[in-house]
Amino acid sequence: MNQLVAAHRTLPFGSIVRVTNLNNGKQTEVRIIDRGPFVEGRIIDLSFAAARAIDMVGTGTAPVKLEVVSGSNPTAGVFAVQIGAFSDEANADRLRDRLMETYASVTIQEIDTPNGHFYRVRVGRYATEDEAQQAATKLTQEGGFHSFVVRLDEGE
DSSP states (O other), X not given: XXXXXXXXXXXXXXXXXXXXXXXXXXXXXXXXXXXXXXXTTOOOXXXXXXXXXXXXXXXXOOOEEEEEEESSOTTOSEEEEEEEEESSHHHHXXXXXXXXXXXXXXXXXXXXXTTEEXXXXXXXXXXXXXXXXXXXXXXXXXXXXXOEEEEEOTTO
């Protein structure tokens, strides 16, 4: 909360990103330490310290520009499409079982967050973010899911 850190869906952990608040031009640099945001239309979750640094605390959200300053190659890695997060494991299991009828790779990632314990349902293991984005578009168009691409980190 009091460090200059952030969550991003696909940038590698440890990446340093310059965040510019497009409403006022203020900038700060943050280290990516978590995955998120898991809200449609948002691209980064900033810590309180980072939000304060670019005068975004009062508004809570703002249009921002991201520039990768350092870190490993943001295009290299393994990606998946997240289509749900449930607090009830049985709901995640039902969705996984339904999706496995159509998709070869469907997994559930169990995670503890400050907001509770969740079961994230993810489809696929894609070599590029573009491939994952194509799958996300298909899942949205054909299945009506609100999906988004995430990077799979070590151990996932």
